[in-house]
Amino acid sequence: MPSRPKTIDDVSAQEHTVAVLRKTLTSSNLPHMLFYGPPGTGKTSTILALARQLFGPDNFRSRVLELNASDERGISIVREKIKNFARQTPRAQTVASDGKTYPCPPYKVIILDEADSMTQDAQAALRRIMELYARITRFCLVCNYVTRIIEPLASRCSKFRFKPLDSSSTSTRLAQIASAENVPISPEAVDALIATSHGDLRRAITYLQSASRLAMSVTPPTDITPRDVQEIAGVVPNQFVGDFATALGIEPLAHDAMDVDVDESGRAKTKGFDGVRRKVKEVIREGYSASQIIMQLHDHVITHPTLTARQKARCALVFAEADKALTDGADEELWIMEVGLRVYKTVTSES
Structure with a gap:
């Protein structure tokens, strides 16, 4: 350290x-x-x-x-x-x-x-x-x-x-530490460290340390990947959030481009209520925190280039209600389902 x-x-x-x-x-x-x-x-x-x-x-x-x-x-x-x-x-x-x-x-x-x-x-x-x-x-x-x-x-x-560290300062310091400790790390993994630490350099260094130990624990040692960093940070992988958002009727972003019309077996994916319910079941199976996935889904929606301001505002109200309910101890699966269905309704009814 x-x-x-x-x-x-x-x-x-x-x-x-x-x-x-x-x-x-x-x-x-x-x-x-x-x-x-x-x-x-x-x-x-x-x-x-x-x-x-x-x-x-x-x-x-x-x-x-x-x-x-x-x-x-x-x-x-x-x-x-x-x-x-x-x-x-x-x-x-x-x-x-x-x-x-x-x-x-x-x-x-x-x-x-x-x-x-x-x-x-x-x-x-x-x-x-x-x-x-x-x-x-x-x-x-x-x-x-x-x-x-x-x-x-x-x-x-x-x-x-003391203000949160900007991306360039965090990147520079992480690069210095990685160099001093002989830890090979790609720019993509550094970006993942910055995104998951939210301006907290101490947290970013801790994630780097954990990711380095994980990469060195196998023979031969592997490179640190953005997904490794996200797993250590308890963050839902971006690909999974993008897939979930697509199931809610939100147009996939360019970097999330994938075949979203068929499932792993090649069958057409179900849309509407059944499609949302199946995706929520998948979220629960993966064991992701409801608060974490709703927070990341919020960021995905608010920064989405094709959604209208009205759609984003209505979705934001849903996320706020869910956050309050989860803080009060509400059922996670029910509220992910509630968020999913209301976002789906908002996006599809106004698109």
Whole structure:
């Protein structure tokens, strides 16, 4: 598994945040910070890389306290562990053992990863500690949902939004990792990694690692295919989604072109209610998640070039109802059937 970035310049795709933080390396003035954004976009990696560049390997352990989701962070931890660390006056800078010179400013850094899972009381107690020890301690709150951080706490921090990684940045980093780890991978498989990870680089790297192990587990080793990536990610293969959509009366796309009028035995496929029902039975037999296939079918419909805006809007309402029902614990097969029949009715009655 590749290691985290060593410096903030190694962080992918967060140019604005990196540019601002780079200036803090040339001054001793670091504000309290709040990093927020989707998972796998480099929030924790960025603050750890910044701390290493500020303090160096020798002072990192004594100057940086990191608490993450595996630690209890109720009000007692804030009053004891965090407060005790915050009130300690940092030691004078020592000569770095690696021979490099580090800024080593006169304060410590406390990193609270997944701060949005802290209780309201703990956040309120933290507010006072941030005020009392601001001269010798800086806080960095890392979270996915900034709205779960109480306003008095958020207002004391400089906010940095981490956006999902774009395709080119993810592709570049995955190519670097594959090259460093000697993992042969095709551009099509990289595209599949990007599509299934949705801007989460950590998830994409995990899928790459799993796909590599799968490819190496056979003799001779095989190439990583897009279908391997989709299977690992729990995503329904595009070909299957396209086939399902065709059974619902949606015109097949060029890259899904196939003989959809006959089944495996060469007999004409049934259309209408019986055709949809048979296809739904096939979905259930394959064991695919109803939520996953409805989500992918939604994307297929919304981006389809020949469906009208009205058809897409009516289908979207069906997908929304199904998503709500499945979240409430409804029967998966019945709702896939419901979606299939209503989409079929919408497409065929207006085509």
